[in-house]
Amino acid sequence: MTAGPETPLRSGARRNRDQIIAAAKAMFLELGPDVPMEGIARQAGVGVGTLYRRFPDRVALIRAVARHNFGTVLEQVRAAADEEPTAWEAIVRLLSRSRELRLTVQLALVSPLSWAVIRDDETTHEIQDEIMAVLDDLVRSAQAEGKMRGDVGAGDLAVMCSLLLRRVDLASGKDPDLILDRRWS
Amino acid sequence: MTAGPETPLRSGARRNRDQIIAAAKAMFLELGPDVPMEGIARQAGVGVGTLYRRFPDRVALIRAVARHNFGTVLEQVRAAADEEPTAWEAIVRLLSRSRELRLTVQLALVSPLSWAVIRDDETTHEIQDEIMAVLDDLVRSAQAEGKMRGDVGAGDLAVMCSLLLRRVDLASGKDPDLILDRRWS
Amino acid sequence: MTAGPETPLRSGARRNRDQIIAAAKAMFLELGPDVPMEGIARQAGVGVGTLYRRFPDRVALIRAVARHNFGTVLEQVRAAADEEPTAWEAIVRLLSRSRELRLTVQLALVSPLSWAVIRDDETTHEIQDEIMAVLDDLVRSAQAEGKMRGDVGAGDLAVMCSLLLRRVDLASGKDPDLILDRRWS
Amino acid sequence: MTAGPETPLRSGARRNRDQIIAAAKAMFLELGPDVPMEGIARQAGVGVGTLYRRFPDRVALIRAVARHNFGTVLEQVRAAADEEPTAWEAIVRLLSRSRELRLTVQLALVSPLSWAVIRDDETTHEIQDEIMAVLDDLVRSAQAEGKMRGDVGAGDLAVMCSLLLRRVDLASGKDPDLILDRRWS
DNA sequence: TATGAATGAGTCTTCATTCAT
DNA sequence: AATGAATGAAGACTCATTCAT
Secondary structure (H helix, E strand, O other): OOOOOOHHHHHHHHHHHHHHHHHHHHHHHHHHOOHHHHHHHHHHHHHHHHHHOOOOOHHHHHHHHHHHHHHHHHHHHHHHHHHOHHHHHHHHHHHHHHHHHHEEEEEHOOHHHHHHHHHHHHHHHHHHHHHHHHHHHHHHHHHOOOOOOOOOOOHHHHHHHHHHOOOOOOOOOOOOOOOHHOOOO | OOOOOOHHHHHHHHHHHHHHHHHHHHHHHHHHOOOOOOHHHHHHOOOOHHHHHOOOOOHHHHHHHHHHHHHHHHHHHHHHHHHOOOHHHHHHHHHHHOOOHHHHHHHHHHHHHHHHHHHHOHHHHHHHHHHHHHHHHHHHHHOOOOOOOOOOOOEEEEEHHHHHOOOOOOOOOOOOOOHHHHHOO | OOOOOOHHHHHHHHHHHHHHHHHHHHHHHHHOOOOOHHHHHHHHHOOOOHHHHOOOOOOHHHHHHHHHHHHHHHHHHHHHHHHHHHHHHHHHHHHHHHHHHHHHHHHHHHHHHHHHHHHHHHHHHHHHHHHHHHHHHHHHHHHHHOOOOOOOOOOOHHHHHHHHHOOOOOOOOOOOOHHHHHHOO | OOOOOOHHHHHHHHHHHHHHHHHHHHHHHOOOOOOOHHHHHHHHHHHHHHHHHHOHHHHHHHHHHHHEEEEHHHHHHHHHHHHHOHHHHHHHHHHHOOOOHHHHHHHHHHHHHHHHHOOOHHHHHHHHHHHHHHHHHHHHHHHHHOOOOOOOOHHHHHHHHHHHHHOOOOOOOOOOOHHHHOOOO
């Protein structure tokens, strides 16, 4: 018996977990990451107690949502790389049509708390690194395809993505400086 | 008596007001617009009561900070336009060196509340319009100078500034779409 | 299990609710309807949070106390009508010995806030109407018994009760005029 | 010179005082004796500072308003006694047409605080005693005139006025008992 | 294991009172 | 003497978190 007696319970628990993350993601986006935990629980169709059983506190929940978000972005990035005929088209698809990317970014920016949670979560970093690796490949391929200016990989894509996905601390005094001088000519 | 009839009261009150806005601006940036009002008051060196006398509630305070921020941006934009020898250099100076711009933007993005406050404040809109007017002039001049590609005015500058200064609602379903296709070639 | 599915939770909650209303009633009478909510909670033996869970704000609490008060008056009026041998004796019992009636009235008069709450609560009005219906019956019966002057029903009883139980607005300019002329001869 | 240099100032001060009392009386009636002092000051057309110069705290203000109210009632009672041809008519005029009386009463009942202030103010008591003295005379005269039942003086007039003007503590357990038994036959 | 009632610390906000001008 | 700005203590209310059922 590979499937023990716990399987149905596990799947119920899993459903709960997913519903909570989905509800939290939606409410974070709409109302910021300060929404009452009880509201999230209600939206997810569970009691607060259940929410707290899965996620010991708000930070844990934000972390889980962040991982989920970045995980989805990673999937989309890979899908684009796999499915589009050229690297260039993959990049265009990602940048112009990825709503997920923007939502993910928004969560990261939306509050000092969520920013800090993401900054400090190693698992999220790993996902971000995987995303960046795929993107780097894409950029290099696109340049090899002759579809992209040579200075873009470290420039614009960074402005649009790296800024968003990397741990750049906007509040710190250190400007990433956006490589702007080169760009506007 | 050199001073006008209300000068003594006004000057103290004015100083307080400025201190409160400065404190609020700093703390909003560092900790988000949810920082305890009492903390802001302490930082400003006044009692909570004084803070509430000037700004009936948090929204009023956020609004005042936003106006102040955008007002400073406007000053900087005008200063750059006036002081730099060419429009092009003015643009570069603004985009590469304006910390104020980034801070202003950050407040706008940092929470649903501040976003909504800015979106609904007519006075802020007027300042934003003035900023955009100066920027439009600069872009047109830079293009006349031959220093800027013709498609930039409506493109990149918009990506960097318009997105930031205009009332684009990131949370809405409608993508500004970022004119990306043209950009990456 | 003898108890129904919600009995355990409900019974504790119900007890809390009753304790809160009792505490509020007592403190409203002694200190007015402005007593700190926290004091009421303490008196009731619960935390403030519990108080607010049952009654979202002070108005809701005043309303609940008013309904409870008038409900008790209704019970007493009915009891008097049922238990006394004659209508006349029922009336005397009510007017001379009903402490509840006076306390109820006092809450209504004690502050503009409680006055307004009672004035606007339809449920309270319904209870008041039931009270008045029983009283009307009693007066008519007493007159039939020959124990009461014919002009009393619309006069003194109204002065004492109707003024108290009906929605007469003392603060308005319109005098109920108290049918005084007839009375003092 | 009987009128010293202070006379104009004194009269200004007196005007201030009167305005404050008038404003306080109006606002106590409308909003209860908890209205913000600053609101009273504004209504009176003076600064808070001035209000506090005249009345060191809220209790002093309530006391002053109470004295003023009862003083006006006394004037009206005397006027009625003087101007009406018979005691009976004076009584009818007072009870049926004295709006002042009701307002005065209402202030006394309206909150535990004002109740206590009136209960403890000797000056107010003296005014109340004068009022009662005039009323007693009127009742006795009316009875001599044969216009009033002999049991009224201690009964109804007490119910209507004494209850209102005397220091009966409604909240105490001791019922004045309203001499009801005799009344309803 | 899921639920939601209870708790109370943390914030917001008001307003009596003081005091510099 | 009049003014109204400043203060901070007090009270309202919310919500994260715990825990009995």
